[in-house]
Amino acid sequence: xxxxxxxxxxxxxxxxxxxxxxxxxxxxxxxxxxxxxxxxxxxxxxxxxxxxxxxxxxxxxxxxxxxxxxxxxxxxxxxxxxxxxxxxxxxxxxxxxxxxxxxxxxxxxxxxxxx
Amino acid sequence: xxxxxxxxxxxxxxxxxxxxxxxxxxxxxxxxxxxxxxxxxxxxxxxxxxxxxxxxxxxxxxxxxxxxxxxxxxxxxxxxxxxxxxxxxxxxxxxxxxxxxxxxxxxxxxxxx
Numbered sequence: 001x002x003x004x005x006x007x008x009x010x011x012x013x014x015x016x017x018x019x020x021x022x023x024x025x026x027x028x029x030x031x032x033x034x035x036x037x038x039x040x041x042x043x044x045x046x047x048x049x050x051x052x053x054x055x056x057x058x059x060x061x062x063x064x065x066x067x068x069x070x071x072x073x074x075x076x077x078x079x080x081x082x083x084x085x086x087x088x089x090x091x092x093x094x095x096x097x098x099x100x101x102x103x104x105x106x107x108x109x110x111x112x113x114x115x
Numbered sequence: 116x117x118x119x120x121x122x123x124x125x126x127x128x129x130x131x132x133x134x135x136x137x138x139x140x141x142x143x144x145x146x147x148x149x150x151x152x153x154x155x156x157x158x159x160x161x162x163x164x165x166x167x168x169x170x171x172x173x174x175x176x177x178x179x180x181x182x183x184x185x186x187x188x189x190x191x192x193x194x195x196x197x198x199x200x201x202x203x204x205x206x207x208x209x210x211x212x213x214x215x216x217x218x219x220x221x222x223x224x225x226x227x228x
């Protein structure tokens with residue numbers, strides 16, 4: 001079975017600082033995808049970044065990067081130069097390569113950016 | 116291209132009532148899923164479908180029913196609403212393949228009193 005663990009219920013950082021949101025995962029599938037979603041207070045789910053299990057390099061999308069450590073089964077999201085608009089819930093998710101390819105979510109981390 | 120459309124956005128039900136949450140996508144996605152979101156518990160999978168005519172249970176299926184008669188539509192039925200089903204419900208869809216993320220609807224906030 002697939003499992004995603006996010007151990008930080010809440011994070012508080014100063015504007016313009018970098019922030020790392022932790023995510024560990026567990027799966028027996030050799031092929032899988034890892035995703036991060038942002039959920040602002042308005043409630044919509046916004047896709048941020050994707051990392052494939054066979055990707056050799058860490059994924060980057062603008063100010064977002066994914067620190068992928070396969071041996072440790074971790075997929076931490078790094079946000080550089082944080083902005084007030086980054087305040088939101090952040091969810092790590094995994095999609096397995098076998099069968100139904102269900103998308104499984106972690107519990108989420110609430111990030112608050114202070115001015 | 117509307118993406119994933121969920122209706123209604125808000126709903127209040129009395130205990131024991133039934134209702135259907137509607138979900139439609141226009142992206143020709145094979146995969147569709149229903150999630151519920153509760154504080155501190157992330158998004159939990161209720162039911163999912165890998166194609167028209169094929170559905171299966173997720174992590175928390177009890178009290179819910181689904182069907183998938185077309186590629187576009189994936190309604191979620193609450194058979195007899197209970198206060199424990201008070202939650203925010205999201206429908207999502209995707210192409211097959213681990214490199215595809217799911218596209219989410221805007222959510223339905225359901226309160227059962």
